[in-house]
Amino acid sequence: MSKNSARYFCNKDCEYYPCHPVGEEEEFNCLFCYCPLYALGDKCGGNFRYNGKGIKDCSACMIPHREGGYEYVMERIRG
Template identity: 45%
Template sequence: MENSSRFFANKECEYYPCHKCDTDINCLFCYCPLYNHDCPGDYKIVDKGDRKIKSCLNCTFPHEPDNYDLVIAILKEYR
């Protein structure tokens, strides 16, 4: 699956890996397309001054190769 239309690992990136993960990280979703949506990953809502923000620090959901189809399905729901 390396560098296919469903998976790309940019191992030359200065931030790779951006999360701790047991497998190679899928960089197709480098900036999470689910940030403004309900993500099934392990995100947290944290206080940032006087507002709350979504922290994806420990979420690897969109970066896991097997989750490509589910990420696409979730995005289609929000069209």
């Protein structure tokens, strides 16, 4: 993943970084910090769960943050 791309950036100075578990050598893309697919509910295709209050919890999902995440999100948005 090119670091000079509009499809990728990583802010390691963010107070929440890393907001998901990420390996040392893994590139972490912060572009979709708030996933645009959240609104798709259980149709997003990600690794979510619903908590006891019925709130969608995406903390285990790395799709938007990994290589290919940008393309995945854009493809799902286009339908």
